Amino acid sequence: VPVIRIRNLSKTYFRGGQAINVLSDVNLEIAHAEFLSLMGPSGSGKSTLLNLVAGIDKPSGGEIEIGGINIARLNEAQLADWRASNVGFIFQFYNLMPVLTAFENVELPLLLTNLSRSQRKAHVQAALEMVKLTDRMDHYPNELSGGQQQRVAIARALVTDPTLIVADEPTGDLDRHTAEEVLDLLDQLQRDLGKTIIMVTHDPKAAARAGRMVHLEKGVLVDEDAKVMPADHL
Numbered sequence: 001v002p003v004i005r006i007r008n009l010s011k012t013y014f015r016g017g018q019a020i021n022v023l024s025d026v027n028l029e030i031a032h033a034e035f036l037s038l039m040g041p042s043g044s045g046k047s048t049l050l051n052l053v054a055g056i057d058k059p060s061g062g063e064i065e066i067g068g069i070n071i072a073r074l075n076e077a078q079l080a081d082w083r084a085s086n087v088g089f090i091f092q093f094y095n096l097m098p099v100l101t102a103f104e105n106v107e108l109p110l111l112l113t114n115l116s117r118s119q120r121k122a123h124v125q126a127a128l129e130m131v132k133l134t135d136r137m138d139h140y141p142n143e144l145s146g147g148q149q150q151r152v153a154i155a156r157a158l159v160t161d162p163t164l165i166v167a168d169e170p171t172g173d174l175d176r177h178t179a180e181e182v183l184d185l186l187d188q189l190q191r192d193l194g195k196t197i198i199m200v201t202h203d204p205k206a207a208a209r210a211g212r213m214v215h216l217e218k219g220v221l222v223d224e225d226a227k228v229m230p231a232d233h234l
């Protein structure tokens with residue numbers, strides 16, 4: 001059973017009285033615990049599609065059914081609640097708060113929950129263990145390498161135990177070796193924790209690490225390669 005069903009999805013922006021169709025009639029199904037990479041030229045609509053699936057943005061038309069909920073029909077407040085408990089975000093430039101330590105950055109999404117301080121601490125430590133950074137938890141972002149900062153960001157994405165992780169160019173700012181370490185972690189989240197992962201990337205080597213690649217061209221899904229997708233997942 002697919003966890004995500006995208007049907008007839010469209011997104012139009014209006015600029016200077018002109019309509020710009022960024023996504024047109026996108027149809028896509030993503031299975032539970034699938035690791036999907038989304039490729040395509042700059043401006044093809046990858047980030048827009050990712051933001052729609054993550055509930056950051058609202059579609060102009062179509063449906064995005066996730067775990068039985070059509071998030072396209074939720075209002076802003078419902079969408080914010082849904083996002084907080086269902087989606088973890090990973091960005092190209094990590095988006096860590098510079099004035100907070102690694103521990104405090106990872107704890108941030110939990111401050112919105114009603115977990116106690118000691119419960120939060122246990123969750124943060126488990127997430128930092130997963131990314132092997134417990135020894136750096138009192139460091140500030142500028143005291144960490146790029147790879148370490150991205151691992152803190154991955155721990156922050158994980159700490160609320162979301163079913164879906166979205167990553168926008170997560171290795172775009174990292175050297176090859178560090179990029180592979182981050183991709184190993186994403187792989188582990190999918191295999192060991194059963195997370196569904198959608199990753200936007202320009203890098204064919206990074207994309208190839210996913211179980212399935214889809215391509216966008218000018219807002220249209222053109223090509224789907226189900227190379228490692230076992231039939232029993234569909």
Ligand code: ADP
Nearest residue numbers: 013015022040041042043044045046047048049
């Ligand atoms: P990609 O991630 O593939 O580079 P994007 O999804 O960021 O592509 O952008 C696709 C197109 O949508 C681009 O032409 C971009 O200029 C346009 N676009 C994105 N966001 C907005 C916005 N908020 N307002 C107007 N146009 C936008």
Ligand code: ADP
Nearest residue numbers: 136139141142143144145146147148149177178
């Ligand atoms: P990596 O092992 O991820 O490639 P680096 O070789 O860049 O990391 O960094 C080695 C160590 O130096 C890291 O453990 C990190 O704590 C520390 N470090 C990296 N960058 C900085 C910095 N800007 N300020 C202080 N310490 C840093």
